[in-house]
Amino acid sequence: MSKTPVLSLVHISVRGVVQGVGFRPFVYQLAAGHNLRGWVRNTSEDVKIEVEGDARNIEGFLRGLREEPPPLARIEDIAVTAGRPAGYAKFEIRESLAEAGKYQLVSPDIATCPDCLREIFDPADRRYHYPFTNCTNCGPRFTIIADIPYDRPNTTMKKFTMCPECQQEYDNPLDRRFHAQPNACPACGPRLELLDASGKVVPCDDIIAETARLVTEGKIVSVKGLGGFLLAGDATNEKAIDLLRARKNRPAKPFAIMVSSLDEARRHCQVSRAEETLLASPGSPIVLMKWKGDSSIAKGVAPGLEYLGLMLPYTPLHHLLLRETGLPLVMTSGNLSEEPIARDNDEALRRLGNIADFFLVHNRDIYARYDDSVMIVEADIPRSVRRARGFAPHPIRLNYRSQQILGCGAEEKNTFCLTRDNYAFVSQHIGDMENLETLEHFISTVQLYEKLFRIEPEIIAGDMHPEYLPTKYARSLAAKEKKRLVLVQHHHAHIASCLAENGQSGPVIGAAFDGTGYGLDGRIWGGEFLMADTASFTRVAHLEYLPLPGGAQAIKRPYRTAIGYLAALGIVAGHDLEFMKQVDDIEFDLIVKQVEKKINTPLTSSMGRLFDAVAAIIGVRGVIQYEAQAAIDLETAASHEIGEAARYPFSVTERDGINIIKLHDLLASIVKDLHGRVSTGVIAARFHNTVAGMILELCQLISSKTGIKRVALSGGVFQNRRLLRQAVARLESAGFGILTHRQVPCNDGGVSLGQVVIAQHDKEVEHD
Ligand SMILES: [Zn+2]
Ligand SMILES: [Zn+2]
Ligand SMILES: [Zn+2]
Known part of the structure; x- marks a missing residue:
């Protein structure tokens, strides 16, 4: 041991994802490398370190802590305070400490690391072909944890007693498996x-x-x-x-x-x-x-x-x-x-x-259900489509300190979101809330998150749609526990989620395009331009209202939407159009009559339905087998048309200060192209050009009145990669700042995040 002229001691608290990621062995080795003594320990809220030694060595240690943490660690904060030297003889790793009310971040599950992979294919290794091999750098985490701190007794590994060899790895601070909670081998682990x-x-x-x-x-x-x-x-x-x-x-x-x-x-x-x-x-x-x-x-x-x-x-x-x-x-x-x-x-x-x-x-139990995550790379940015395994429960960092709020999310592609401090814990993808099993999964997962992150929501937020299962749940929970209930407009939530994950508060021009969202007027919104911030919004423009003959039936059968739109706009489309051949005369007459007499024809301003209608009219898809299939087929149809630059006309009229986007000219031009034997690929491409152009034109119009130069794009329609690409390119070249989704999906999987953000900021209206 070197003689140190002045002995110093510091207490360090490290917060973030610092447990179950090999952090303590890293600290141990770092301390040894800098000739420091003291200890490190996991607590319920952080990793606490005390190091003692030469002041310069302590500085080097702190630099290493900040600059070379283990690959899976995510340091959010390092707090250092000076203390009085205690005369430690060595550096040690101490028992974890559980503290009431404290919480810490938990790592998602991590794919097998290269070292473990080498072992399972090495015939000489004792884990050769062992399917449950893992180490501190990889393996299950969130799917096996029942409580914090992240230690073996709190995981579904507790029923497996480690063999002496595994125990030795587990106890050795210099081993890759030091405190690897799911550590196992063929002799002692799952089979x-x-x-x-x-x-x-x-x-x-x-x-x-x-x-x-x-x-x-x-x-x-x-x-x-x-x-x-x-x-x-x-x-x-x-x-x-x-x-x-x-x-x-x-x-x-x-x-x-x-x-x-x-x-x-x-x-x-x-x-x-x-x-x-x-x-x-x-x-x-x-x-x-x-x-x-x-x-x-x-x-x-x-x-x-x-x-x-x-x-x-x-x-x-x-x-x-x-x-x-x-x-x-x-x-x-x-x-x-x-x-x-x-x-x-x-x-x-x-x-x-x-x-x-x-x-x-x-025989290793799964504690939390997790689907695989789905992502795309568009405009060189990885973007989440379905956020689950490997990503949740990493929180979204907020640019403000939040109260504890539960956002119950939307009906489809449901996620919920819980907040505390600067964190929004968006849950893994829960699914479509249409059956009891999914509701049970939702409730048990809310309870798990509340327990792990020590959250007791003061406010319950939900969607305004009275029939959404998560809304009903929010309502009953708020009533039962006498909590404040905030019901949030669907498209405002979309835009707020986009703001939040970009660390912004607004105001922005929000283009919220999706299939269905309950509007303030009780109608089905979905082609919306909002002027919005995290507290409130104004609807400044939208697609004109058009009828959906048969409501839900029209969503499953886009040809019904197509006929409804053409009929309502007075565009004559006879049986010479190919897509009409799938509709018999009786059904056709029925649809037209429904539209004329307004029987079971809810009105919608949905962009998703406009994609459906166009897909049906040009014969790409008249009946869908899964959600958004018609829009996906329309995008696919356009995929070979790289150079097509033409677009269709549309008009904008103002009513009560709101810009209404009229679709007659657009649909009439498509019908004309069909009669002129223009290929479906070219029409599909022109339609995408039109919608991208529509976004730019409306944003310019709104910007000229409001002075806002920043646009947020949200809603499931932006899963359309061609549209997203085009919209971003056009807005960018026109000098707009653009916010898009990365961490949370642009689809309804992001709605819960928007809800909690709005519930925090919307102080003016006291909802009941
Ligand atoms: Zn590994
Ligand atoms: Zn073993
Ligand atoms: Zn939506």
């Missing part, structure tokens, strides 16, 4: 089991090899993953895909594919550098990329689509299975249609028994 659909064990010597054989034969195997059961099948086998579609009751919605490596990904998709980085990132999301024409993946995986969702293996089990089969595998959520993903072994057998032929299960 695989292969079951048939009735739950009987399938006897075999090598479970992975047997599973691979079954998949290669065209069987559907349900594989227990990190956040729930997935359904796996050979992605190159058209018959296996058809079988899975039929059993899962999912006729056309695309499936995600797992491929063994980046090289394999490049065989099927055009992979940009940004996409490559995203695929291989610790979060390991599904990335939607351009599908190559010569890919061996069956067309039925994503019928007629331009983009394919690929992901890399993110657990050792996946790596082993993918290597053994040598095939790209469909990996889709283990559920029937829109139910939540199955989690427990017996639940999977019960719910998926008619879908899967076999079950690859294990």
Whole structure:
């Protein structure tokens, strides 16, 4: 030990994602490297450190703490205070400390790291082919944690007692597995089991090899993953895909594919550098990329689509299975249609028994259900489409200190959001709130987040739509617990979520384009221009109201919307238009009569419905099998038209200070193009140009009156990549500042974030 002229001591508190990420061993080694003594410990709110030694060494230590933390750590704050030297003899790692009312951030689950991957394929390693290999740099986190601090007894690993070798790794501060809570090996950890659909064990010597054989034969195997059961099948086998579609009751919605490596990904998709980085990132999301024409993946995986969702293996089990089969595998959520993903072994057998032929299960329990995350890269920026495994519960950082608020979210693609301090904890994707199972999943996940982050909401926020299940839940919860209830307009929430994740408060011009959102006038909004900040909004422009013949029926059958729009606008479209051939005379007359007499024809200003109507009119899609299919097909139809620059006319009129975008000229021009035998691809491209132009034109108009030069783009319509690209380019060249979504989805998965932001700022109106 060197002689130190002056002995100093500092207390350090490090906050952020600093537990379960190898932070304490890092601190231990850093302290040793700087010849310091003292201790480090996890508490319920931070990592506390006390170091003693030469003042200059302490400075070096602090620099290292800030500048070279472990790869998965996310430091939010380091607080340093001086103390009186205590005369420590060594540096040690102390027991974790649980404190009432305190909380800390929790890491999401992390894809298998290169070191662990090397071990599972090294025949000399004791973890050779062990599917539950992990270390402090990778493995399950949030899916196995029941409470904080993140220590083994608080996880679903508590039932596995470590063998002496694992214990030694766990106790050695210089080991990669030091305090790796899910640490395990073939001698002491979780084990695989292969079951048939009735739950009987399938006897075999090598479970992975047997599973691979079954998949290669065209069987559907349900594989227990990190956040729930997935359904796996050979992605190159058209018959296996058809079988899975039929059993899962999912006729056309695309499936995600797992491929063994980046090289394999490049065989099927055009992979940009940004996409490559995203695929291989610790979060390991599904990335939607351009599908190559010569890919061996069956067309039925994503019928007629331009983009394919690929992901890399993110657990050792996946790596082993993918290597053994040598095939790209469909990996889709283990559920029937829109139910939540199955989690427990017996639940999977019960719910998926008619879908899967076999079950690859294990005895490590899953605590929190998690779907795979879905992302895209557009304009070189990774953007979330579905935020779940690998990302939640990382909070969104707010630019203000928030009260404790629960935002219950929207009906579709539901997430909820809880706030405290500077954090907005947006939950993982919960799903469409249309069945009891999803509501139960919602409630239990709210309770888990409240417990982990020690949140007791003072305000309950929800959507204004009276029929939304999350709104009803918000209402009853607020009444029961006598809390303040704030109901937020849907599109205002969209724009506020975009503001919040960009660290802004507004005012902005918000273009909120989606399918459905309850309007202040009780009508269905969805093609909205708002002047908005985080407290309030004014509706400054919108698409004109047009009728949806049969309401929900029109959403499922875009040809009804098309006929309704054409009829209401007085555009004569006879049976010479191709799309009319799918409609018989009786139905056609009925729709027109419905529109004339205003029977069951709710009015909407929805941009999503305008995309539906155009897709139907040009014959791209008249009936949908999954949400947004018509708009997706319209975008796909335009995909080959690179140079098309023409656009259709539309007009704007002002009524009571609001600009109404009139659609007669637009739709009439499309019908004229159809009569002139212009190709559907060109019409689709022109339509996209028109909407992008509409955004610019309206923003300029609004800006000239308000002086606002910043635009926020939100709502599910902006999942349309062509539109997003064009809108951003046009606004940028016109000198607008543009806010878009990255961390939370632009679709209704982002609404809960907007709700909590508005509930915090909307102080004027006391809702009941
Ligand atoms: Zn690892
Ligand atoms: Zn062991
Ligand atoms: Zn929406």
